[in-house]
Amino acid sequence: MAKVEKKRALNEERLRDFLREMLLIRRFEERVEERFRAGELPGFLHVAIGQEAVAVGVCQAMEEGDIFASTHRAHGHTLARGSHPNNVMAELYGKLEGISHGYGGSMHLYDIERGNYGANAVIGGGLPAVTGAGLAFKLRDEPRVAVAFFGDGATNIGTFHESLNLAQLWKTKTVFVCENNHWAESTPGWQHSPVWDDMSKRALAYDMRAIKVDGQDVEAVYEAAHEALEHARGGDGPVFLDVETYRMHGHYIGDPQVYRTKEDRENAANHDPIERLRDKLGLADDDFQSFDREATEIVDGALEFAKNGTDPQPEDALKNVYA
Amino acid sequence: MPEITYREAVRDALGAVMRKDEDVFIMGEDIAEMGGSMGVTQGLLEEFGAERVRNTPISEMAIVGAGIGAAMAGMRPVVEIMYEDFLTLSLEQIVNQAAKHRYMSGGQIKVPLTIRTQGGAGWSPGAQHAQQLEAWLVHIPGLKVAFPSTPEDVRGMLWSSIYDDNPVIFFEHRLLYPVKGDVPEEIEPIPLGKARVMREGTDVTVIATGPLVHRSLDAAKAAEDDGISVEVIDPRTLQPLDEDALVESVKKTNRVVVAHEAVTRMGFGAEVAAVLQYKAFDYLDAPIERVGAKFAPLAFAPVMEQFVVPHAEDVHAAIKRTVGK
Numbered sequence: 007m008a009k010v011e012k013k014r015a016l017n018e019e020r021l022r023d024f025l026r027e028m029l030l031i032r033r034f035e036e037r038v039e040e041r042f043r044a045g046e047l048p049g050f051l052h053v054a055i056g057q058e059a060v061a062v063g064v065c066q067a068m069e070e071g072d073i074f075a076s077t078h079r080a081h082g083h084t085l086a087r088g089s090h091p092n093n094v095m096a097e098l099y100g101k102l103e104g105i106s107h108g109y110g111g112s113m114h115l116y117d118i119e120r121g122n123y124g125a126n127a128v129i130g131g132g133l134p135a136v137t138g139a140g141l142a143f144k145l146r147d148e149p150r151v152a153v154a155f156f157g158d159g160a161t162n163i164g165t166f167h168e169s170l171n172l173a174q175l176w177k178t179k180t181v182f183v184c185e186n187n188h189w190a191e192s193t194p195g196w197q198h199s200p201v202w203d204d205m206s207k208r209a210l211a212y213d214m215r216a217i218k219v220d221g222q223d224v225e226a227v228y229e230a231a232h233e234a235l236e237h238a239r240g241g242d243g244p245v246f247l248d249v250e251t252y253r254m255h256g257h258y259i260g261d262p263q264v265y266r267t268k269e270d271r272e273n274a275a276n277h278d279p280i281e282r283l284r285d286k287l288g289l290a291d292d293d294f295q296s297f298d299r300e301a302t303e304i305v306d307g308a309l310e311f312a313k314n315g316t317d318p319q320p321e322d323a324l325k326n327v328y329a
Numbered sequence: 330m331p332e333i334t335y336r337e338a339v340r341d342a343l344g345a346v347m348r349k350d351e352d353v354f355i356m357g358e359d360i361a362e363m364g365g366s367m368g369v370t371q372g373l374l375e376e377f378g379a380e381r382v383r384n385t386p387i388s389e390m391a392i393v394g395a396g397i398g399a400a401m402a403g404m405r406p407v408v409e410i411m412y413e414d415f416l417t418l419s420l421e422q423i424v425n426q427a428a429k430h431r432y433m434s435g436g437q438i439k440v441p442l443t444i445r446t447q448g449g450a451g452w453s454p455g456a457q458h459a460q461q462l463e464a465w466l467v468h469i470p471g472l473k474v475a476f477p478s479t480p481e482d483v484r485g486m487l488w489s490s491i492y493d494d495n496p497v498i499f500f501e502h503r504l505l506y507p508v509k510g511d512v513p514e515e516i517e518p519i520p521l522g523k524a525r526v527m528r529e530g531t532d533v534t535v536i537a538t539g540p541l542v543h544r545s546l547d548a549a550k551a552a553e554d555d556g557i558s559v560e561v562i563d564p565r566t567l568q569p570l571d572e573d574a575l576v577e578s579v580k581k582t583n584r585v586v587v588a589h590e591a592v593t594r595m596g597f598g599a600e601v602a603a604v605l606q607y608k609a610f611d612y613l614d615a616p617i618e619r620v621g622a623k624f625a626p627l628a629f630a631p632v633m634e635q636f637v638v639p640h641a642e643d644v645h646a647a648i649k650r651t652v653g654k
Contacts, residue, residue, distance in 0.1 A: 073402070104435075106433060106434055106435045106437075107435025107436070108435065109432055109433055109434065109435040109436075110433040110434065110435065114433040114434075116430075116433065116434035116435070116437050116438070117437075118434065118437040118438050119437075123398075123401055123430075123438070124430060124433065124434060124438075126426075128421060128425050128426075131421065131422075131425060131426055132426075133394070134390055134391045134393070134394020134395050134397065134398065134422060134426075135394050135395070135397045135398030135401060135426065136398055137391065137394065137395050137398060138394060138395030138396060138397060138398025138399040138400075138401075138402070138406075139398035139399065139401060139402040140398070141395055141398070141399055142398065142399040142402035142403065142404045143402065145354065145380060145381075145399075145404070146403075146404075152398065152402075164390055165390050165391070165394060165421075165422075168386070168388035168390050168391035168394075169391055169394070169395075171386060171388065171391070172385070172386060172388060172391045172395060175386065176383075325436065326431055326432050326434075326435060326436035327431075327432055327470050327471055328431070328471065328473075328495050329431055329439040329441075329494035329495050
């Protein structure tokens with residue numbers, strides 16, 4: 007197991023920015039929950055409340071030109087990589103101004119300009135493509151890295167194993183970020199994997215470098231991600247980032263979580279990455295509230311933007327089928 | 330005009346494109362030193378090296394999926410799935426990913442990936458090495474599907490498929506690899522979506538794909554002795570389908586046989602028949618005949634295998650039925 011070297015110590019200002027970013031994601035998703043429950047949003051939605059430090063830590067460590075593929079729980083990754091909250095919210099409302107122009111929705115957020123190669127609603131579905139993009143960067147000798155986000159539930163599907171094997175075999179410029187929140191929908195880790203409490207063992211089986219990190223500590227995530235990205239960027243092969251995190255809410259909005267004990271939910275709530283960073287920074291209440299207001303205002307603006315967005319014409323459904 | 334085999338024609342197209350374009354590379358099982366299980370890629374490793382001619386593990390999902398990612402990142406990969414029976418292993422990546430990235434992104438990205446595969450009965454490989462599954466893929470919006478039947482077409486259409494900005498499933502046929510045909514000296518790209526009239530006739534139109542093109546040409550000759558003039562058309566691209574060319578022919582002949590090696594039931598021919606009855610209803614003088622495999626997996630014993638798959642005689646019999654002979 008590699009030790010994370012503290013070679014990129016973050017200054018306080020940068021950490022404050024991380025806090026603001028995490029707060030924005032939190033308030034954004036809380037609002038999405040609220041609007042969904044109010045019946046305003048079509049389809050169904052998954053929030054990643056509790057996992058904001060993973061999104062912000064990894065995405066802040068990425069460089070311009072890096073790409074990533076996300077999961078059905080993609081709002082955080084997308085916002086953290088710089089997509090405008092207005093366009094993300096507009097997508098959830100199915101508007102043309104949405105980042106996928108209304109064709110994707112919450113589970114298919116794309117923003118190619120910012121390296122977002124798509125959130126994927128098939129578990130493990132994006133892993134082979136991230137391997138292939140990492141191969142392309144290697145073949146073209148480009149200093150770019152392809153990053154895959156996925157949950158612990160994805161470690162049991164064939165694409166995961168085929169992708170890790172191929173990536174390591176070919177030393178593709180890929181980083182696999184396993185967001186281990188110990189839940190595959192309603193199935194706890196111990197029911198779905200013999201290595202549920204140490205997913206890095208999966209990587210070791212493919213002789214892939216693994217870095218284990220506390221996913222509630224954004225600084226630690228950032229440092230581990232930076233190290234993984236530079237390893238892959240330099241052509242030294244892919245890295246498996248084993249991130250322990252907590253899903254504070256249900257699988258989907260409205261999930262009554264009958265499968266989960268009260269203790270488990272309380273335990274997750276006690277591992278709030280935002281509270282953790284706030285304590286670490288020793289942030290005064292006034293400062294925190296000012297950050298919070300700022301996040302809320304951005305989300306208010308996004309909601310306003312989305313609601314006033316343009317509805318697609320029905321026949322727009324026939325566009326974009328072929329290039 | 331030089332004469333080359335269908336196998337050589339595929340290799341010729343791959344080599345020519347790779348010589349021209351650094352962004353094209355190929356990967357698949359056993360395609361490097363061995364030159365592919367059908368010998369199609371022989372010699373390419375020596376010319377282009379192991380970076381661009383990549384042997385893969387037996388990982389169909391990753392082969393297709395890595396092709397998707399490399400294509401999204403701006404390259405033009407050509408991946409090989411050894412047998413189309415094994416396409417089933419990669420269907421998730423083909424159907425949910427390759428076909429839909431452009432659409433789900435609202436047109437932000439393209440996936441210029443070519444997936445070559447082959448299949449076909451007639452050599453007793455049994456039920457898992459000879460299926461014709463093109464009907465599964467033509468049903469998916471976002472995919473293009475090619476199925477050329479001659480050396481000239483396979484060469485020109487593979488070129489076009491690689492340079493198409495969409496994912497293309499490129500079907501080759503096991504029994505066609507040794508078939509010879511004249512090709513132009515220089516590769517002439519053949520656009521996707523254009524049918525070819527293989528033989529002109531006035532009484533019956535046979536719309537055939539893959540090996541059934543050749544069997545239908547044989548049947549057409551036999552029908553000539555019965556005094557029936559048969560036109561044979563190869564759609565060549567199944568998606569998009571050149572409906573106009575088919576309709577035009579039917580307006581001339583008023584009788585149709587649709588023939589493919591795949592199972593008849595729910596096959597590609599069913600869609601062709603539906604298109605024609607709708608677009609050329611007033612011109613049809615007889616029910617549209619369909620020729621294809623019987624509704625059974627492919628047995629090992631040659632006598633059973635041959636019973637299931639369609640032959641020239643089956644096409645001939647269908648032609649005669651359409652003219653009431």
